[in-house]
Amino acid sequence: MDLIQAVKMYINKMTEDCGPGMKVLLMDKVTTSIVSAVYSQSEILQREVYLFEQLDINNSTDNLYFMKCITFLRPTKENISLLCKELRNPRYGYYYIYFSNIISKTDIKAIAESDTQEVVREVQEFYADFLAVSPHLFSLNISSCGQCLSWDPLQLTRCTQGILSVLLSLKKFPLIRFQASSKMCKQLSEKIKEVFSKEENLFDFKQGDIQPQMLILDRREDPVTPLLMPWTYQAMVHELLTINNNQVDLSHVEDIKPDLQKLLLCAEQDDLYKQNIYKNFGEIGEIMKSLIDDFKSKAKTNQKLDTISDMKAFVENYPQFKKMSGTVSKHVIIMEQLSNFVSQKNLLEVSELQQQIACDIQTSQHLQKIRELIDKDIPEDEASKLIMLYALKSSGKDSSKDINSLVQLLKSKRVAEHWIELVHDIMKYQSKTLVDNENTLKNAKQITKRFYKDLKGVDNIFTQYVPLLKELIEDFIKSRLKEEHYPYISDINQFTKNKVQDIIVFVIGGVTYEESMAVHQLNAANPHVRIILGGSKIHNSQSFLNEVKMATFGVVKTRPGSRKL
Numbered sequence: 001m002d003l004i005q006a007v008k009m010y011i012n013k014m015t016e017d018c019g020p021g022m023k024v025l026l027m028d029k030v031t032t033s034i035v036s037a038v039y040s041q042s043e044i045l046q047r048e049v050y051l052f053e054q055l056d057i058n059n060s061t062d063n064l065y066f067m068k069c070i071t072f073l074r075p076t077k078e079n080i081s082l083l084c085k086e087l088r089n090p091r092y093g094y095y096y097i098y099f100s101n102i103i104s105k106t107d108i109k110a111i112a113e114s115d116t117q118e119v120v121r122e123v124q125e126f127y128a129d130f131l132a133v134s135p136h137l138f139s140l141n142i143s144s145c146g147q148c149l150s151w152d153p154l155q156l157t158r159c160t161q162g163i164l165s166v167l168l169s170l171k172k173f174p175l176i177r178f179q180a181s182s183k184m185c186k187q188l189s190e191k192i193k194e195v196f197s198k199e200e201n202l203f204d205f206k207q208g209d210i211q212p213q214m215l216i217l218d219r220r221e222d223p224v225t226p227l228l229m230p231w232t233y234q235a236m237v238h239e240l241l242t243i244n245n246n247q248v249d250l251s252h253v254e255d256i257k258p259d260l261q262k263l264l265l266c267a268e269q270d271d272l273y274k275q276n277i278y279k280n281f282g283e284i285g286e287i288m289k290s291l292i293d294d295f296k297s298k299a300k301t302n303q304k305l306d307t308i309s310d311m312k313a314f315v316e317n318y319p320q321f322k323k324m325s326g327t328v329s330k331h332v333i334i335m336e337q338l339s340n341f342v343s344q345k346n347l348l349e350v351s352e353l354q355q356q357i358a359c360d361i362q363t364s365q366h367l368q369k370i371r372e373l374i375d376k377d378i379p380e381d382e383a384s385k386l387i388m389l390y391a392l393k394s395s396g397k398d399s400s401k402d403i404n405s406l407v408q409l410l411k412s413k414r415v416a417e418h419w420i421e422l423v424h425d426i427m428k429y430q431s432k433t434l435v436d437n438e439n440t441l442k443n444a445k446q447i448t449k450r451f452y453k454d455l456k457g458v459d460n461i462f463t464q465y466v467p468l469l470k471e472l473i474e475d476f477i478k479s480r481l482k483e484e485h486y487p488y489i490s491d492i493n494q495f496t497k498n499k500v501q502d503i504i505v506f507v508i509g510g511v512t513y514e515e516s517m518a519v520h521q522l523n524a525a526n527p528h529v530r531i532i533l534g535g536s537k538i539h540n541s542q543s544f545l546n547e548v549k550m551a552t553f554g555v556v557k558t559r560p561g562s563r564k565l
Contacts, residue, residue, distance in 0.1 A: 003132035006169040010126040015047040024051040075103040084114035100129040129165035142536040144550035173203040174212035182218035212502035219509025220431040222468040226544035229351040235513035384419035470518040511535030
Protein backbone atom coordinates (compact mmCIF):
# COMPACT_ATOMS: atom_id res chain seq x y z
CA MET A 1 0.00 0.00 0.00
CA ASP A 2 1.87 3.04 -1.32
CA LEU A 3 -0.25 6.16 -1.77
CA ILE A 4 2.33 8.12 -3.76
CA GLN A 5 2.84 5.30 -6.24
CA ALA A 6 -0.94 4.88 -6.57
CA VAL A 7 -1.37 8.53 -7.62
CA LYS A 8 1.71 8.43 -9.85
CA MET A 9 0.34 5.38 -11.63
CA TYR A 10 -2.82 7.31 -12.55
CA ILE A 11 -0.86 10.33 -13.82
CA ASN A 12 1.44 8.08 -15.84
CA LYS A 13 -1.55 6.37 -17.41
CA MET A 14 -3.17 9.73 -18.28
CA THR A 15 -0.08 10.89 -20.15
CA GLU A 16 0.46 7.54 -21.89
CA ASP A 17 -3.10 6.78 -22.99
CA CYS A 18 -3.33 9.81 -25.27
CA GLY A 19 -0.20 8.74 -27.15
CA PRO A 20 2.87 10.78 -28.15
CA GLY A 21 2.75 14.48 -28.92
CA MET A 22 2.51 17.83 -27.15
CA LYS A 23 0.05 17.88 -24.27
CA VAL A 24 -1.60 20.39 -21.98
CA LEU A 25 -2.73 19.44 -18.45
CA LEU A 26 -6.00 21.17 -17.51
CA MET A 27 -6.85 20.90 -13.81
CA ASP A 28 -8.76 22.58 -10.99
CA LYS A 29 -7.24 24.00 -7.80
CA VAL A 30 -7.51 20.72 -5.86
CA THR A 31 -6.20 18.40 -8.57
CA THR A 32 -3.31 20.81 -9.16
CA SER A 33 -2.27 20.21 -5.54
CA ILE A 34 -2.79 16.45 -5.92
CA VAL A 35 -0.48 16.25 -8.96
CA SER A 36 2.19 18.63 -7.60
CA ALA A 37 2.40 16.58 -4.39
CA VAL A 38 3.85 13.60 -6.27
CA TYR A 39 5.36 15.06 -9.45
CA SER A 40 7.71 17.98 -10.03
CA GLN A 41 7.18 20.20 -13.07
CA SER A 42 10.39 18.91 -14.66
CA GLU A 43 9.18 15.30 -14.29
CA ILE A 44 5.87 16.16 -15.94
CA LEU A 45 7.71 17.89 -18.78
CA GLN A 46 9.50 14.62 -19.49
CA ARG A 47 6.08 13.16 -20.24
CA GLU A 48 5.53 15.72 -23.03
CA VAL A 49 3.25 17.94 -20.94
CA TYR A 50 4.34 21.46 -21.87
CA LEU A 51 1.45 23.58 -20.65
CA PHE A 52 -0.44 23.69 -17.35
CA GLU A 53 -3.78 25.45 -17.00
CA GLN A 54 -6.44 25.75 -14.33
CA LEU A 55 -10.05 25.34 -15.44
CA ASP A 56 -11.49 27.78 -12.89
CA ILE A 57 -9.14 30.63 -13.91
CA ASN A 58 -9.62 32.77 -16.99
CA ASN A 59 -7.21 31.15 -19.46
CA SER A 60 -5.90 32.32 -22.80
CA THR A 61 -8.38 32.28 -25.69
CA ASP A 62 -5.65 31.18 -28.12
CA ASN A 63 -6.55 28.06 -30.04
CA LEU A 64 -3.89 25.35 -29.82
CA TYR A 65 -5.42 22.62 -31.97
CA PHE A 66 -2.07 20.85 -32.35
CA MET A 67 -2.07 20.00 -28.61
CA LYS A 68 -3.90 17.22 -26.80
CA CYS A 69 -5.66 18.26 -23.60
CA ILE A 70 -5.50 15.96 -20.57
CA THR A 71 -8.26 17.12 -18.25
CA PHE A 72 -7.97 16.02 -14.61
CA LEU A 73 -10.80 17.35 -12.43
CA ARG A 74 -12.83 16.70 -9.33
CA PRO A 75 -16.42 15.79 -10.37
CA THR A 76 -18.04 18.88 -8.82
CA LYS A 77 -21.02 20.75 -10.28
CA GLU A 78 -18.84 23.82 -10.88
CA ASN A 79 -16.19 21.80 -12.73
CA ILE A 80 -18.79 20.00 -14.88
CA SER A 81 -20.30 23.36 -15.84
CA LEU A 82 -16.90 24.88 -16.71
CA LEU A 83 -15.88 21.76 -18.64
CA CYS A 84 -19.07 21.82 -20.69
CA LYS A 85 -18.38 25.48 -21.51
CA GLU A 86 -14.84 24.55 -22.59
CA LEU A 87 -16.08 21.73 -24.84
CA ARG A 88 -18.63 23.93 -26.59
CA ASN A 89 -15.74 26.14 -27.73
CA PRO A 90 -12.70 23.85 -27.63
CA ARG A 91 -9.22 25.37 -27.71
CA TYR A 92 -7.36 22.09 -28.19
CA GLY A 93 -7.40 19.31 -30.76
CA TYR A 94 -8.59 16.45 -28.58
CA TYR A 95 -9.68 16.05 -24.94
CA TYR A 96 -8.89 13.10 -22.69
CA ILE A 97 -11.06 13.62 -19.61
CA TYR A 98 -10.27 12.05 -16.24
CA PHE A 99 -12.22 12.58 -13.03
CA SER A 100 -10.65 12.06 -9.62
CA ASN A 101 -13.73 10.32 -8.25
CA ILE A 102 -17.06 8.71 -9.13
CA ILE A 103 -19.08 10.78 -11.60
CA SER A 104 -22.85 10.57 -12.11
CA LYS A 105 -24.50 9.43 -15.32
CA THR A 106 -26.27 12.79 -15.51
CA ASP A 107 -22.93 14.62 -15.64
CA ILE A 108 -21.61 12.22 -18.29
CA LYS A 109 -24.69 13.00 -20.37
CA ALA A 110 -24.11 16.77 -19.96
CA ILE A 111 -20.51 16.38 -21.16
CA ALA A 112 -21.59 14.30 -24.16
CA GLU A 113 -24.22 16.90 -25.15
CA SER A 114 -21.63 19.70 -24.93
CA ASP A 115 -19.17 17.85 -27.18
CA THR A 116 -20.76 19.11 -30.37
CA GLN A 117 -17.43 19.16 -32.23
CA GLU A 118 -16.59 15.60 -31.13
CA VAL A 119 -13.24 16.46 -29.59
CA VAL A 120 -13.60 14.17 -26.56
CA ARG A 121 -11.65 10.96 -27.04
CA GLU A 122 -11.97 9.46 -23.56
CA VAL A 123 -13.78 9.89 -20.23
CA GLN A 124 -12.59 7.87 -17.24
CA GLU A 125 -12.59 7.82 -13.45
CA PHE A 126 -9.04 7.81 -12.00
CA TYR A 127 -9.35 7.69 -8.22
CA ALA A 128 -6.75 10.20 -7.03
CA ASP A 129 -8.96 12.49 -4.96
CA PHE A 130 -6.55 13.00 -2.05
CA LEU A 131 -3.16 14.52 -1.30
CA ALA A 132 -0.57 11.74 -1.07
CA VAL A 133 1.84 13.28 1.45
CA SER A 134 3.96 10.16 1.88
CA PRO A 135 3.58 6.46 1.01
CA HIS A 136 1.58 5.91 4.24
CA LEU A 137 -0.02 9.36 4.78
CA PHE A 138 -2.82 11.24 3.01
CA SER A 139 -4.77 14.42 3.62
CA LEU A 140 -7.98 15.90 2.21
CA ASN A 141 -6.81 19.43 3.10
CA ILE A 142 -10.12 20.41 4.73
CA SER A 143 -9.71 23.36 7.09
CA SER A 144 -12.76 22.53 9.21
CA CYS A 145 -15.22 19.62 9.20
CA GLY A 146 -18.19 21.42 10.72
CA GLN A 147 -19.79 23.58 13.40
CA CYS A 148 -21.55 22.94 16.70
CA LEU A 149 -19.51 19.72 16.98
CA SER A 150 -21.45 18.32 14.00
CA TRP A 151 -20.76 17.72 10.33
CA ASP A 152 -20.95 20.38 7.69
CA PRO A 153 -22.87 18.31 5.05
CA LEU A 154 -20.48 19.43 2.30
CA GLN A 155 -17.44 18.26 4.27
CA LEU A 156 -19.12 14.97 5.16
CA THR A 157 -19.54 14.38 1.43
CA ARG A 158 -15.94 15.45 0.74
CA CYS A 159 -14.52 13.11 3.41
CA THR A 160 -16.64 10.24 2.06
CA GLN A 161 -15.40 10.88 -1.47
CA GLY A 162 -11.78 11.21 -0.37
CA ILE A 163 -11.79 7.96 1.61
CA LEU A 164 -13.51 6.07 -1.22
CA SER A 165 -10.89 7.39 -3.61
CA VAL A 166 -8.08 6.09 -1.37
CA LEU A 167 -9.74 2.67 -1.15
CA LEU A 168 -10.31 2.46 -4.90
CA SER A 169 -6.76 3.58 -5.73
CA LEU A 170 -5.36 0.90 -3.39
CA LYS A 171 -8.00 -1.64 -4.54
CA LYS A 172 -9.22 -2.28 -0.98
CA PHE A 173 -12.71 -3.18 0.19
CA PRO A 174 -12.37 -3.00 3.98
CA LEU A 175 -14.44 -3.86 7.01
CA ILE A 176 -15.25 -0.56 8.72
CA ARG A 177 -14.91 0.15 12.44
CA PHE A 178 -15.66 3.49 14.04
CA GLN A 179 -15.35 5.28 17.35
CA ALA A 180 -18.64 4.59 19.13
CA SER A 181 -18.47 7.75 21.26
CA SER A 182 -18.45 9.98 18.15
CA LYS A 183 -21.64 10.66 16.23
CA MET A 184 -19.55 12.08 13.38
CA CYS A 185 -17.59 8.82 13.08
CA LYS A 186 -20.78 6.81 12.84
CA GLN A 187 -22.27 9.13 10.19
CA LEU A 188 -19.14 8.93 8.04
CA SER A 189 -19.05 5.14 8.36
CA GLU A 190 -22.68 4.90 7.28
CA LYS A 191 -22.05 7.16 4.27
CA ILE A 192 -19.16 4.98 3.12
CA LYS A 193 -21.27 1.84 3.61
CA GLU A 194 -24.02 3.39 1.45
CA VAL A 195 -21.60 3.87 -1.44
CA PHE A 196 -20.28 0.30 -0.99
CA SER A 197 -23.84 -0.94 -1.51
CA LYS A 198 -24.57 1.42 -4.40
CA GLU A 199 -21.28 0.80 -6.27
CA GLU A 200 -20.80 -2.92 -5.66
CA ASN A 201 -19.09 -3.46 -9.00
CA LEU A 202 -16.42 -0.84 -8.28
CA PHE A 203 -15.39 -2.63 -5.08
CA ASP A 204 -15.43 -6.11 -6.53
CA PHE A 205 -11.73 -6.69 -5.90
CA LYS A 206 -10.00 -9.99 -5.45
CA GLN A 207 -9.35 -9.95 -1.73
CA GLY A 208 -6.74 -12.07 -0.02
CA ASP A 209 -7.49 -14.44 2.82
CA ILE A 210 -7.52 -11.50 5.25
CA GLN A 211 -9.91 -8.66 4.46
CA PRO A 212 -8.55 -5.10 4.98
CA GLN A 213 -9.96 -3.12 7.90
CA MET A 214 -10.64 0.57 8.30
CA LEU A 215 -10.80 2.50 11.57
CA ILE A 216 -12.52 5.91 11.71
CA LEU A 217 -11.59 8.13 14.66
CA ASP A 218 -12.48 11.60 15.95
CA ARG A 219 -9.80 14.19 16.72
CA ARG A 220 -11.84 15.25 19.76
CA GLU A 221 -10.77 12.05 21.53
CA ASP A 222 -7.17 13.34 21.60
CA PRO A 223 -6.91 17.15 21.45
CA VAL A 224 -3.61 16.99 23.38
CA THR A 225 -1.25 15.75 20.62
CA PRO A 226 -1.73 18.73 18.22
CA LEU A 227 -0.99 21.19 21.06
CA LEU A 228 2.42 19.73 21.95
CA MET A 229 5.64 21.15 20.52
CA PRO A 230 7.14 18.47 18.21
CA TRP A 231 10.91 18.05 17.87
CA THR A 232 11.26 15.81 14.80
CA TYR A 233 12.28 17.60 11.61
CA GLN A 234 9.16 17.39 9.45
CA ALA A 235 6.76 18.02 12.33
CA MET A 236 8.86 20.86 13.71
CA VAL A 237 9.04 22.62 10.34
CA HIS A 238 5.25 22.36 10.03
CA GLU A 239 4.70 23.67 13.55
CA LEU A 240 7.00 26.69 13.31
CA LEU A 241 7.13 27.49 9.58
CA THR A 242 4.09 25.61 8.12
CA ILE A 243 4.32 23.16 5.24
CA ASN A 244 1.65 23.90 2.65
CA ASN A 245 1.46 21.51 -0.33
CA ASN A 246 5.09 20.48 0.24
CA GLN A 247 6.22 24.10 0.29
CA VAL A 248 7.61 26.37 3.04
CA ASP A 249 7.14 30.11 2.53
CA LEU A 250 10.04 32.18 3.91
CA SER A 251 9.33 35.32 1.89
CA HIS A 252 8.71 37.19 5.15
CA VAL A 253 12.30 36.61 6.34
CA GLU A 254 14.38 39.78 6.17
CA ASP A 255 17.14 39.89 3.51
CA ILE A 256 16.46 36.36 2.31
CA LYS A 257 17.64 35.63 -1.23
CA PRO A 258 14.90 35.29 -3.90
CA ASP A 259 15.72 31.63 -4.63
CA LEU A 260 15.24 30.74 -0.95
CA GLN A 261 11.89 32.49 -0.38
CA LYS A 262 9.77 29.48 -1.41
CA LEU A 263 11.33 26.14 -0.46
CA LEU A 264 10.14 22.76 -1.67
CA LEU A 265 10.09 20.07 1.02
CA CYS A 266 9.23 16.83 -0.74
CA ALA A 267 10.74 13.50 0.27
CA GLU A 268 10.26 12.18 -3.27
CA GLN A 269 12.50 14.91 -4.68
CA ASP A 270 14.91 15.61 -1.80
CA ASP A 271 16.99 12.68 -0.53
CA LEU A 272 18.44 14.68 2.38
CA TYR A 273 14.94 15.47 3.62
CA LYS A 274 13.76 11.90 3.04
CA GLN A 275 16.64 10.44 5.09
CA ASN A 276 16.14 12.83 8.03
CA ILE A 277 12.40 13.46 8.10
CA TYR A 278 11.95 11.72 11.47
CA LYS A 279 15.25 12.79 13.07
CA ASN A 280 15.09 15.17 16.00
CA PHE A 281 16.27 18.78 15.96
CA GLY A 282 19.64 18.10 17.59
CA GLU A 283 20.43 15.25 15.20
CA ILE A 284 19.61 17.39 12.15
CA GLY A 285 21.97 20.12 13.37
CA GLU A 286 24.77 17.59 13.70
CA ILE A 287 24.07 16.18 10.24
CA MET A 288 24.17 19.66 8.66
CA LYS A 289 27.42 20.44 10.44
CA SER A 290 28.92 17.12 9.35
CA LEU A 291 28.03 17.76 5.68
CA ILE A 292 29.62 21.19 5.73
CA ASP A 293 32.66 19.96 7.70
CA ASP A 294 33.17 17.34 5.02
CA PHE A 295 33.33 19.99 2.34
CA LYS A 296 35.54 22.19 4.51
CA SER A 297 38.12 19.44 4.65
CA LYS A 298 38.02 19.19 0.87
CA ALA A 299 38.22 22.97 0.51
CA LYS A 300 41.12 23.04 3.02
CA THR A 301 39.68 25.81 5.09
CA ASN A 302 39.57 26.31 8.84
CA GLN A 303 36.57 28.62 8.99
CA LYS A 304 34.81 28.45 12.37
CA LEU A 305 31.47 26.57 12.32
CA ASP A 306 30.08 26.64 15.84
CA THR A 307 26.58 27.96 15.20
CA ILE A 308 23.84 27.60 12.62
CA SER A 309 24.54 31.22 11.57
CA ASP A 310 28.17 30.22 10.88
CA MET A 311 26.91 27.35 8.71
CA LYS A 312 24.61 29.71 6.80
CA ALA A 313 27.43 32.18 6.14
CA PHE A 314 29.71 29.36 5.02
CA VAL A 315 27.17 28.04 2.52
CA GLU A 316 26.53 31.51 1.09
CA ASN A 317 30.25 32.18 0.65
CA TYR A 318 31.01 28.99 -1.26
CA PRO A 319 29.21 28.85 -4.61
CA GLN A 320 30.92 25.56 -5.43
CA PHE A 321 29.38 24.04 -2.30
CA LYS A 322 25.91 25.09 -3.48
CA LYS A 323 26.58 23.45 -6.81
CA MET A 324 27.82 20.24 -5.20
CA SER A 325 24.97 19.96 -2.74
CA GLY A 326 22.14 22.29 -3.70
CA THR A 327 19.69 21.07 -1.08
CA VAL A 328 21.99 21.74 1.90
CA SER A 329 21.60 25.53 1.67
CA LYS A 330 17.82 25.06 1.78
CA HIS A 331 17.96 22.98 4.94
CA VAL A 332 20.51 25.26 6.60
CA ILE A 333 18.21 28.28 6.16
CA ILE A 334 15.29 26.23 7.54
CA MET A 335 17.38 25.15 10.52
CA GLU A 336 18.35 28.77 11.20
CA GLN A 337 14.68 29.79 11.25
CA LEU A 338 13.78 26.89 13.56
CA SER A 339 16.66 27.77 15.88
CA ASN A 340 15.50 31.39 16.04
CA PHE A 341 11.98 30.32 17.02
CA VAL A 342 13.25 27.94 19.71
CA SER A 343 15.23 30.77 21.26
CA GLN A 344 12.69 33.57 20.85
CA LYS A 345 9.74 31.55 22.17
CA ASN A 346 11.69 29.83 24.98
CA LEU A 347 10.49 26.51 23.55
CA LEU A 348 12.84 24.28 25.53
CA GLU A 349 11.26 25.29 28.85
CA VAL A 350 7.76 25.47 27.37
CA SER A 351 8.04 22.02 25.75
CA GLU A 352 9.37 20.38 28.90
CA LEU A 353 6.37 21.64 30.87
CA GLN A 354 4.00 20.60 28.05
CA GLN A 355 5.34 17.06 28.28
CA GLN A 356 5.00 17.00 32.07
CA ILE A 357 1.37 18.13 31.84
CA ALA A 358 0.53 15.70 29.01
CA CYS A 359 2.16 12.74 30.81
CA ASP A 360 0.82 13.72 34.28
CA ILE A 361 4.33 14.15 35.69
CA GLN A 362 4.76 16.31 38.84
CA THR A 363 1.09 17.31 38.69
CA SER A 364 1.23 19.33 41.92
CA GLN A 365 3.76 21.70 40.36
CA HIS A 366 2.03 22.36 37.02
CA LEU A 367 0.03 25.38 38.15
CA GLN A 368 3.04 27.16 39.63
CA LYS A 369 5.29 26.36 36.66
CA ILE A 370 2.73 27.73 34.20
CA ARG A 371 2.52 30.95 36.19
CA GLU A 372 6.30 31.25 36.28
CA LEU A 373 6.62 30.83 32.52
CA ILE A 374 3.83 33.33 31.81
CA ASP A 375 5.58 35.80 34.12
CA LYS A 376 8.71 35.33 31.97
CA ASP A 377 6.65 36.82 29.13
CA ILE A 378 6.64 33.81 26.84
CA PRO A 379 4.61 34.48 23.64
CA GLU A 380 0.85 34.63 24.14
CA ASP A 381 0.20 31.60 21.92
CA GLU A 382 2.55 29.41 23.97
CA ALA A 383 1.11 30.71 27.25
CA SER A 384 -2.42 29.96 26.09
CA LYS A 385 -1.53 26.47 24.86
CA LEU A 386 -0.03 25.63 28.27
CA ILE A 387 -3.31 26.61 29.92
CA MET A 388 -5.28 24.62 27.33
CA LEU A 389 -3.21 21.52 28.12
CA TYR A 390 -3.72 22.09 31.84
CA ALA A 391 -7.48 22.46 31.29
CA LEU A 392 -7.63 19.25 29.22
CA LYS A 393 -5.66 17.19 31.73
CA SER A 394 -6.87 18.63 35.05
CA SER A 395 -9.71 17.24 37.11
CA GLY A 396 -11.06 17.66 40.60
CA LYS A 397 -13.07 20.23 42.49
CA ASP A 398 -10.40 22.96 42.31
CA SER A 399 -9.63 22.64 38.61
CA SER A 400 -12.20 25.25 37.47
CA LYS A 401 -10.88 27.71 40.04
CA ASP A 402 -7.28 27.10 38.89
CA ILE A 403 -8.16 27.53 35.22
CA ASN A 404 -9.99 30.76 36.01
CA SER A 405 -6.95 32.09 37.85
CA LEU A 406 -4.71 31.28 34.86
CA VAL A 407 -7.13 32.99 32.48
CA GLN A 408 -7.06 36.07 34.71
CA LEU A 409 -3.26 35.99 34.53
CA LEU A 410 -3.48 36.03 30.73
CA LYS A 411 -5.79 39.03 30.90
CA SER A 412 -3.39 40.86 33.20
CA LYS A 413 -0.69 40.32 30.57
CA ARG A 414 -3.01 41.88 27.95
CA VAL A 415 -3.15 38.68 25.92
CA ALA A 416 -5.44 38.98 22.88
CA GLU A 417 -9.04 37.92 23.56
CA HIS A 418 -8.73 35.38 20.73
CA TRP A 419 -6.33 33.27 22.81
CA ILE A 420 -8.43 33.54 25.95
CA GLU A 421 -11.52 32.40 24.03
CA LEU A 422 -9.60 29.38 22.73
CA VAL A 423 -9.02 28.17 26.30
CA HIS A 424 -12.80 27.89 26.67
CA ASP A 425 -13.25 26.51 23.15
CA ILE A 426 -10.82 23.62 23.70
CA MET A 427 -12.79 22.49 26.75
CA LYS A 428 -15.99 22.46 24.69
CA TYR A 429 -14.16 20.58 21.94
CA GLN A 430 -12.78 17.79 24.14
CA SER A 431 -14.77 14.57 23.93
CA LYS A 432 -16.65 13.85 27.16
CA THR A 433 -17.42 10.14 26.95
CA LEU A 434 -19.68 9.07 29.80
CA VAL A 435 -18.65 5.78 31.38
CA ASP A 436 -19.79 3.99 34.49
CA ASN A 437 -17.60 3.74 37.59
CA GLU A 438 -16.33 0.26 36.75
CA ASN A 439 -15.18 1.36 33.31
CA THR A 440 -13.65 4.50 34.77
CA LEU A 441 -11.54 2.36 37.10
CA LYS A 442 -10.48 0.11 34.22
CA ASN A 443 -9.55 3.15 32.15
CA ALA A 444 -7.50 4.59 34.98
CA LYS A 445 -5.54 1.33 35.27
CA GLN A 446 -5.01 1.26 31.52
CA ILE A 447 -3.72 4.85 31.52
CA THR A 448 -1.32 4.07 34.36
CA LYS A 449 -0.06 0.99 32.51
CA ARG A 450 0.42 3.04 29.35
CA PHE A 451 2.21 5.81 31.27
CA TYR A 452 4.88 3.47 32.62
CA LYS A 453 5.18 1.67 29.27
CA ASP A 454 5.73 4.99 27.49
CA LEU A 455 8.41 6.15 29.91
CA LYS A 456 10.36 2.90 29.82
CA GLY A 457 13.62 3.57 28.01
CA VAL A 458 12.76 7.21 27.24
CA ASP A 459 15.87 9.35 27.39
CA ASN A 460 14.45 12.56 25.92
CA ILE A 461 12.24 14.71 28.13
CA PHE A 462 10.78 16.38 25.04
CA THR A 463 9.37 13.18 23.49
CA GLN A 464 7.87 11.31 26.45
CA TYR A 465 4.26 11.65 25.34
CA VAL A 466 2.96 9.00 22.94
CA PRO A 467 -0.14 9.85 20.86
CA LEU A 468 -3.32 7.94 21.68
CA LEU A 469 -3.49 6.95 18.00
CA LYS A 470 -0.38 4.80 18.35
CA GLU A 471 -1.84 2.86 21.28
CA LEU A 472 -5.12 2.30 19.43
CA ILE A 473 -3.36 0.93 16.35
CA GLU A 474 -1.18 -1.33 18.53
CA ASP A 475 -4.36 -2.70 20.13
CA PHE A 476 -5.88 -3.10 16.66
CA ILE A 477 -2.89 -5.14 15.46
CA LYS A 478 -3.09 -7.38 18.55
CA SER A 479 -6.91 -7.75 18.21
CA ARG A 480 -7.37 -6.00 21.55
CA LEU A 481 -9.47 -3.09 20.32
CA LYS A 482 -12.74 -3.45 22.22
CA GLU A 483 -15.72 -3.84 19.94
CA GLU A 484 -18.02 -2.03 22.38
CA HIS A 485 -15.90 1.12 21.94
CA TYR A 486 -14.98 0.58 18.27
CA PRO A 487 -17.82 -1.42 16.68
CA TYR A 488 -18.13 -2.61 13.10
CA ILE A 489 -20.64 -0.83 10.91
CA SER A 490 -22.30 -4.19 10.14
CA ASP A 491 -22.29 -7.76 11.44
CA ILE A 492 -18.99 -9.49 10.73
CA ASN A 493 -17.85 -13.08 11.02
CA GLN A 494 -15.83 -13.58 14.23
CA PHE A 495 -13.00 -15.34 12.37
CA THR A 496 -12.64 -12.35 10.03
CA LYS A 497 -12.52 -9.90 12.94
CA ASN A 498 -9.47 -11.46 14.52
CA LYS A 499 -7.29 -11.33 11.41
CA VAL A 500 -5.53 -8.04 10.64
CA GLN A 501 -3.15 -7.28 7.79
CA ASP A 502 -4.00 -4.05 5.94
CA ILE A 503 -5.25 -1.18 8.13
CA ILE A 504 -6.51 2.22 6.93
CA VAL A 505 -7.01 4.78 9.70
CA PHE A 506 -8.87 8.04 9.11
CA VAL A 507 -9.15 10.85 11.68
CA ILE A 508 -12.02 13.31 11.40
CA GLY A 509 -10.62 16.69 12.42
CA GLY A 510 -7.11 16.00 11.17
CA VAL A 511 -3.84 14.26 12.01
CA THR A 512 -0.32 15.43 12.88
CA TYR A 513 3.12 14.63 11.52
CA GLU A 514 3.99 13.15 14.92
CA GLU A 515 1.17 10.64 14.45
CA SER A 516 2.46 9.98 10.94
CA MET A 517 5.86 9.15 12.45
CA ALA A 518 4.14 6.78 14.90
CA VAL A 519 2.53 4.94 11.98
CA HIS A 520 5.89 4.80 10.19
CA GLN A 521 7.40 3.20 13.31
CA LEU A 522 4.52 0.72 13.61
CA ASN A 523 4.93 -0.30 9.96
CA ALA A 524 8.64 -0.89 10.56
CA ALA A 525 8.02 -2.86 13.77
CA ASN A 526 5.22 -5.01 12.29
CA PRO A 527 6.33 -6.22 8.82
CA HIS A 528 3.27 -8.48 8.55
CA VAL A 529 0.96 -5.44 8.79
CA ARG A 530 0.58 -2.44 6.45
CA ILE A 531 -0.92 0.74 7.89
CA ILE A 532 -2.18 3.84 6.05
CA LEU A 533 -3.04 7.03 7.96
CA GLY A 534 -5.24 9.84 6.69
CA GLY A 535 -7.07 12.85 8.01
CA SER A 536 -9.23 15.75 6.95
CA LYS A 537 -6.07 17.89 7.35
CA ILE A 538 -2.48 17.67 8.58
CA HIS A 539 -2.37 20.00 11.55
CA ASN A 540 0.11 22.13 13.34
CA SER A 541 -1.14 23.78 16.54
CA GLN A 542 -2.33 26.89 14.71
CA SER A 543 -4.46 25.08 12.13
CA PHE A 544 -5.77 22.73 14.84
CA LEU A 545 -6.93 25.65 16.97
CA ASN A 546 -8.62 27.16 13.92
CA GLU A 547 -10.45 23.83 13.55
CA VAL A 548 -11.41 23.96 17.25
CA LYS A 549 -12.73 27.51 16.86
CA MET A 550 -14.88 26.52 13.87
CA ALA A 551 -16.04 23.23 15.39
CA THR A 552 -17.27 24.87 18.61
CA PHE A 553 -18.86 27.89 16.94
CA GLY A 554 -22.44 28.08 18.15
CA VAL A 555 -21.91 25.75 21.12
CA VAL A 556 -23.27 27.30 24.33
CA LYS A 557 -20.40 28.62 26.41
CA THR A 558 -19.94 27.27 29.89
CA ARG A 559 -17.23 29.21 31.65
CA PRO A 560 -14.95 27.46 34.16
CA GLY A 561 -16.52 27.71 37.59
CA SER A 562 -20.05 28.17 36.25
CA ARG A 563 -22.83 25.86 35.17
CA LYS A 564 -25.56 25.92 32.59
CA LEU A 565 -29.06 26.25 34.17
